[in-house]
Amino acid sequence: MSQQYPSALLEKAVNEFAKLPGIGRKTAMRLVLHLLRQDNNAVESFANALLTLKNEVKYCKVCHNISDSEICHICNNPQRDASTICVVENIQDVMAVENTQQFKGLYHVLGGVISPMDGIGPSDLQINSLVERVAKGDIKEVILALGSTMEGDTTNFYIFRKLAPYNVKLSIIARGISVGDELEYADEVTLGRSIANRILFTGNN
Amino acid sequence: MSQQYPSALLEKAVNEFAKLPGIGRKTAMRLVLHLLRQDNNAVESFANALLTLKNEVKYCKVCHNISDSEICHICNNPQRDASTICVVENIQDVMAVENTQQFKGLYHVLGGVISPMDGIGPSDLQINSLVERVAKGDIKEVILALGSTMEGDTTNFYIFRKLAPYNVKLSIIARGISVGDELEYADEVTLGRSIANRILFTGNN
Numbered sequence: 001m002s003q004q005y006p007s008a009l010l011e012k013a014v015n016e017f018a019k020l021p022g023i024g025r026k027t028a029m030r031l032v033l034h035l036l037r038q039d040n041n042a043v044e045s046f047a048n049a050l051l052t053l054k055n056e057v058k059y060c061k062v063c064h065n066i067s068d069s070e071i072c073h074i075c076n077n078p079q080r081d082a083s084t085i086c087v088v089e090n091i092q093d094v095m096a097v098e099n100t101q102q103f104k105g106l107y108h109v110l111g112g113v114i115s116p117m118d119g120i121g122p123s124d125l126q127i128n129s130l131v132e133r134v135a136k137g138d139i140k141e142v143i144l145a146l147g148s149t150m151e152g153d154t155t156n157f158y159i160f161r162k163l164a165p166y167n168v169k170l171s172i173i174a175r176g177i178s179v180g181d182e183l184e185y186a187d188e189v190t191l192g193r194s195i196a197n198r199i200l201f202t203g204n205n
Numbered sequence: 206m207s208q209q210y211p212s213a214l215l216e217k218a219v220n221e222f223a224k225l226p227g228i229g230r231k232t233a234m235r236l237v238l239h240l241l242r243q244d245n246n247a248v249e250s251f252a253n254a255l256l257t258l259k260n261e262v263k264y265c266k267v268c269h270n271i272s273d274s275e276i277c278h279i280c281n282n283p284q285r286d287a288s289t290i291c292v293v294e295n296i297q298d299v300m301a302v303e304n305t306q307q308f309k310g311l312y313h314v315l316g317g318v319i320s321p322m323d324g325i326g327p328s329d330l331q332i333n334s335l336v337e338r339v340a341k342g343d344i345k346e347v348i349l350a351l352g353s354t355m356e357g358d359t360t361n362f363y364i365f366r367k368l369a370p371y372n373v374k375l376s377i378i379a380r381g382i383s384v385g386d387e388l389e390y391a392d393e394v395t396l397g398r399s400i401a402n403r404i405l406f407t408g409n410n
Contacts, residue, residue, distance in 0.1 A: 004300060005300070006265075006270050006271045006272055006277055006278070006296065006299060007263075007272055008273055009257055009258040009261055009262055009273060010258060010271050012257075013257075013258040016250065016255070017251075020240070021235065023236075027227070030226065030297075031228075032258070034226050035255060035259070036258065036259065036262065036271075043255055043256065043259040044256065045221065046221045046222075046224075046255065047252035047253075047255050048252075049214075049218040049220075049221040050218055050221070050237075050251065051248065051249065052214055052217075053215060053218040054248040054249075057212060057214055057241065058212075065211050066211045066212045067212055072211055073211070074211070090238075091211065092234060092235075094211065095209060095210070099209070
């Protein structure tokens, strides 16, 4: 017993917090003691928010994003361009792209990327349902917006092969120097790609 | 709306997590999505651990440490030296001192230190109950183990004056160079104190 908790209830709560990613035992202790200092309502509201989310959350039947209804508010929005699908890894990525306000189409959340090391194969991801969406024929363009990693590249290539039989434009988000970055600090692969994939300079891009 | 959540339930859970100290919205999102990936039992166990702790937790009537019973297991332990009290700021400090395995007496948890800037005065802390414990006459030594801060020093001095009428030895934990530290990196106040408060070298201390 290197760590003696004065209360078994406290220890249990700390253990639960310490299971969360990136939360060590000291942080867990600090968080639990913070909650203990709040009034009963605050702790109940915290616990209930989690239980309600877990019990009532739905995933959009079309794009698999988290949703409060069967079809999410993006897929349900007639203002959005239903002929363009942006393929992303997870829910956070949908929010990240939405925050750019540069994309008016729909999404497709894979729920991960192909990663043999982690035992994640194509069948663990929402790739078949992407193919089904494309097979219906109303999709003009699929934009691959996965991370620029080995796993992202593998997944991109897998989707590329799966969608090859269909008459759909397949594009990939640009990789290059981050806006605000100095050239000298960019890695050579990124710099090389940004030169190879250079675009016409029009004075306002 | 700079951040568009795809689900109101998700947003509520993220908001609750983001209220915790040191947890920003991105971390909150990551933690909530982690919990969402767990099975129902795991989320219920997490929420229930918090609710049970909040509803059933007790504070020791003697030392004010967190406890599952009216009197904590340290105060209740006949093996401990009931004539020595170590005064600490909070529950974590009890655990820190316990982990050293150097102290066999009892504790007194103040619940904070005097901090006029934060509106914390002596009456907000468990100082009167410390005086009452000493007034009973069985206490031989009170060890002040507060942080070496302005607030800690103020609290030490306040307790010093409150306990002056009683026949009790009052000691303070040593301030000095941390074990493993180089002299050249120590601040001059610490170094000065560690020279002024030097102790006799016996070859094995």
